Amino acid sequence: MTVAADSLQLATELGQLLLRKKCSITTAESCTGGGIGYWLTAVPGSSAYVDRGFITYSNKAKQQLLAVRSATLLQYGAVSEETAREMAQGAAKAAGADIAIAVTGIAGPDGGSEYKPVGTVCFGFYLNGNVASCRMVFAGDRQQVRQQAINYAMKQSIELLTAIVN
Known part of the structure; x- marks a missing residue:
């Protein structure tokens, strides 16, 4: 299967689950630049569960649109599970959504460090008041890292x- 077919299949499966469980979803995306939202809305009928998404590439946007605290950004950085969790909570609240996916990372080719190498992506998931997060390191070039992050999310x-x- 092609990368696009994989993404569309995942988006279709996620959409069917959202419909079945009567849930709405939003996204808060940084390094994926709206890619998750793109695939979610590629599915016919997605307006039944997608109302809006947020592309918050800068720290300023994360703070203004998602209420990410400046203290979090200063202490942990934009690419951190702590920031991803706050992004997910802020997106869910701003969109009035049941579920939120947040993604922040270093897609490359520059910007990495020893602790946060290129390919590091942090995810936040908000679901009915609960927040989970994780950190992954993907291999490949910028586009491959972004696509892996989209599909993983x-x-x-x-x-x-x-x-x-339910």
Whole structure:
């Protein structure tokens, strides 16, 4: 399967789950630049569960649109699980959504460090008042890192939604 086919398949599966569970979703994206939102809305009928998403590439945007605290950004940096969690919470609140996916990372080719190498991506997931986060390091060039992050975020969201009963 092609990368695009994988993404569309994941978005379709996630959309079916959202419809079945009567949930709405929003995204807060930095390094993926709206890629998750793109795939979610590529599915016909997605307006039933997607109202809006946020591309918050700068720290200023994260603070203004998602209420990420400046103290969090100063202490942990934009690419951190702490920031991803606040992004997810802020997006869910701003959009009035049941579920939020947040992504912040270093897609490259520059910007990495020893602690946060290129390919480091942090995810935040808000689901019915609960927040989870994780950190992954993906291999490849900028586009490959971004695409892996998009697909990973949708896979994790499917797993989280599948686990809830309603």
